Amino acid sequence: MKLEQDYCLQKYNTFGINAKCNTFFEYDKDAELFDFIRLHRNDKDFKFFILGGGSNILFTKDFEGTIIHPATKGKNIVYENGDNIFVEAQAGEIWDEFVDWSIANKAYGLENLSYIPGTVGASAVQNIGAYGAEARQFIHRVKFLHLDSGDIQYMSNEACCFGYRESIFKHLLKGKAIILSVVYKLSKSPNINRTYADVENYLTENSISNPSPADIRNAIIAIRRKKLPEVSETGSAGSFFKNPVVNAETFNTLKTKFPDIKYFTAGNDYKLAAGWLIDQCGLKGFQHNGAAVHKNQALILINTGNATGNDVLELSEIVREKVSDKFGVELNPEAIII
Ligand SMILES: Cc1cc2nc3c(=O)[nH]c(=O)nc-3n(C[C@H](O)[C@H](O)[C@H](O)COP(=O)(O)OP(=O)(O)OC[C@H]3O[C@@H](n4cnc5c(N)ncnc54)[C@H](O)[C@@H]3O)c2cc1C
Structure with a gap:
């Protein structure tokens, strides 16, 4: 856990903007978050923002309040049935590490969403999407702390009201929910999505006629590296x-x-x-x-x-x-x- 005052956020946003916040609270156990929220929940002047990897944020000024930064880690298989594997990742997990891990664990579906910056928590807020796939196709359930009630609640896929880069967490639950973990419903058998011309070209160039999910992940990473600026550089x-x-x-x-x-x-x-x-x-x-x-x-x-x-x-x-x-x-x- 980390609690700092007057803290520089330059390393916490991929734009690399030099902004500060009054208070920075980073937690790696949900219990630390619950204690922190319990202390501040009823304070009318408590202003906060939940910052994941800061990869979809533009700070135009210093943030006069508390930045809450989930750094909780953990990914595990929670349940399996005939066709599906249900995998849960904590909010602070790095999204792309989670994608890599799921493929390694023979849980397929997220390949086309490889190499998107950010955290697992934000994947549900944003309904991230790329190369013909969206997170909403695979999200099973979202676990979150409801700040009004102080309860832990669970939201089904349908209740998340996903849309194009949209979810209930950006609207009805904006500023009211801190996502703790997300369960993804993935597939035991590969379902290759090669609809994008760039993906098809990569496979042809590399003489891959029958791609595995790992091949698709490699294709997406190569394409994105070529087309998009690396966050570590630009x-x-x-x-x-x-x-x-x-x-x-x-x-x-x-x-x-x-x-x-x-x-x-x-x-x-x-x-x-x-x-x-x-x-x-x-x-x-x-x-x-x-x-x-x-x-x-x-x-x-x-x-x-x-x-x-x-x-x-x-x-x-x-x-x-x-x-x-x-x-x-x-x-x-x-x-x-x-
Ligand atoms: C080079 C580059 C390429 C990108 N490519 C894509 C792409 O292909 N597809 C795509 O969809 N996006 C893309 N993005 C955008 C970005 O990666 C996603 O929006 C990502 O989901 C943001 O994750 P984050 O953890 O950085 O969230 P942040 O930017 O920190 O936050 C995003 C929103 O989620 C909220 N939030 C974060 N964590 C939580 C939590 N635990 N509980 C509640 N709310 C939370 C924040 O309050 C904020 O509203 C790209 C960004 C970059 C820099």
């Missing part, structure tokens, strides 16, 4: 904006005007590729003070070395304005701005 929060979803009428108007527009269907609606929209505004590599649009991936805003949170925020406003002017489409941040 500060970013991954995709800064969500892909905007528009209805059929708006989509048809845009498609007539911009025949090459990149999109995916989303039920009756259309999800536009935000990176394409930004790129079409000529913004790849565009720099604003210490912040820039990544030169290869327009959806990623980066810290070029000494950016402040406001540099990134202002850059994001410039990007939003340009996209809105050109396409009449509003971009909304995926990153959480504090």
Whole structure:
């Protein structure tokens, strides 16, 4: 356990923004969290934020309150039946280590979500997704501390109200729930998902005709390493904006005007590729003070070395304005701005 005052958060956010908090509380046992919350729960002035790996956060100022940082570790198989293995990981586990561990334990499904930065706790908050998979396809149950009642509660997959990078923990339970662990329902037999062209190309290039889940994991890691900035080298929060979803009428108007527009269907609606929209505004590599649009991936805003949170925020406003002017489409941040 760690309890510090006036604490620097630069190492705790992947943007590498130099922000501080009044109090920093890190715990590696849930009991430490329960004691800490019991002490502060009824204090009306108690302001807190739960910070996992800080890989989807932009600090624009110091945080005048307490940062609660789960560092609880542990992963285990809780139950098996004919087809499935139920595995539980504690909130502070590193997501990618958990994916690696599940494959090693012949529990399959998470391969396409390999190499996403962050923690297991946040995987349920964010409903993380990549390469044709989303966490919600595999989450069985979420265990959390309900701050209003002080009770430990369990939430089923259905009750989590998962959506595109959304869950109940970002809405109804925002600021009211600290996730303690997540149970994932994985498969005993591989169910290879190679729908993405990049994955297929990797397999062809490496002469892999019958890939195992470990091959898919290797493919995803190689692709991501090539395409995305490494968090250890370049500060970013991954995709800064969500892909905007528009209805059929708006989509048809845009498609007539911009025949090459990149999109995916989303039920009756259309999800536009935000990176394409930004790129079409000529913004790849565009720099604003210490912040820039990544030169290869327009959806990623980066810290070029000494950016402040406001540099990134202002850059994001410039990007939003340009996209809105050109396409009449509003971009909304995926990153959480504090
Ligand atoms: C280079 C890069 C690539 C990325 N690629 C992807 C990608 O492909 N797909 C994708 O979905 N995301 C991606 N992301 C975003 C990020 O990795 C995910 O959003 C991740 O889930 C964030 O995890 P974290 O632990 O860092 O959470 P944080 O950023 O610390 O927090 C995210 C949110 O979760 C809440 N939270 C965290 N832990 C808990 C807890 N225990 N209980 C309650 N609330 C909690 C926080 O309060 C906050 O609201 C990428 C980020 C980077 C930097």
